[in-house]
Amino acid sequence: xxxxxxxxxxxxxxxxxxxxxxxxxxxxxxxxxxxxxxxxxxxxxxxxxxxxxxxxxxxxxxxxxxxxxxxxxxxxxxxxxxxxxxxxxxxxxxxxxxxxxxxxxxxxxxxxxxxxxxxxxxxxxxxxxxxxxxxxxxxxxxxxxxxxxxx
Numbered sequence: 513x514x515x516x517x518x519x520x521x522x523x524x525x526x527x528x529x530x531x532x533x534x535x536x537x538x539x540x541x542x543x544x545x546x547x548x549x550x551x552x553x554x555x556x557x558x559x560x561x562x563x564x565x566x567x568x569x570x571x572x573x574x575x576x577x578x579x580x581x582x583x584x585x586x587x588x589x590x591x592x593x594x595x596x597x598x599x600x601x602x603x604x605x606x607x608x609x610x611x612x613x614x615x616x617x618x619x620x621x622x623x624x625x626x627x628x629x630x631x632x633x634x635x636x637x638x639x640x641x642x643x644x645x646x647x648x649x650x651x652x653x654x655x656x657x658x659x660x661x662x663x
Contacts, residue, residue, distance in 0.1 A: 535558055554643050590656045592652060
């Protein structure tokens with residue numbers, strides 16, 4: 513069992529604060545990599561930190577696990593948290609994610625291949641031509657990222 517599953521054994525469905533990462537991978541054409549989750553929603557690769565893992569390590573691990581790509585330097589976009597991000601899962605588990613968002617323009621290895629236990633698809637999209645059913649965090653991440661580039 514993993515860290516979160518161990519916590520759930522102790523506290524049941526009660527709300528938790530969970531720290532995770534989200535990584536916007538931008539290719540040489542300026543397109544962002546989106547990963548289609550098992551529930552059909554599109555998002556950037558990411559997930560929760562394991563015990564002892566840094567946010568950067570978790571971001572690189574999640575991109576590799578979900579898409580088969582190895583990435584380089586990560587630039588911090590921002591930290592997203594608060595009541596508006598509250599999640600209640602069908603099994604009754606509740607959590608408030610604290611998402612540390614990064615962007616990278618460095619794909620240093622691997623090839624795009626979806627891990628079928630993690631998702632349905634992975635594709636690059638233009639920053640202004642995103643698919644339907646997108647995770648609400650993604651527009652916030654892109655807006656923050658694009659604003660920081662205008663400085």
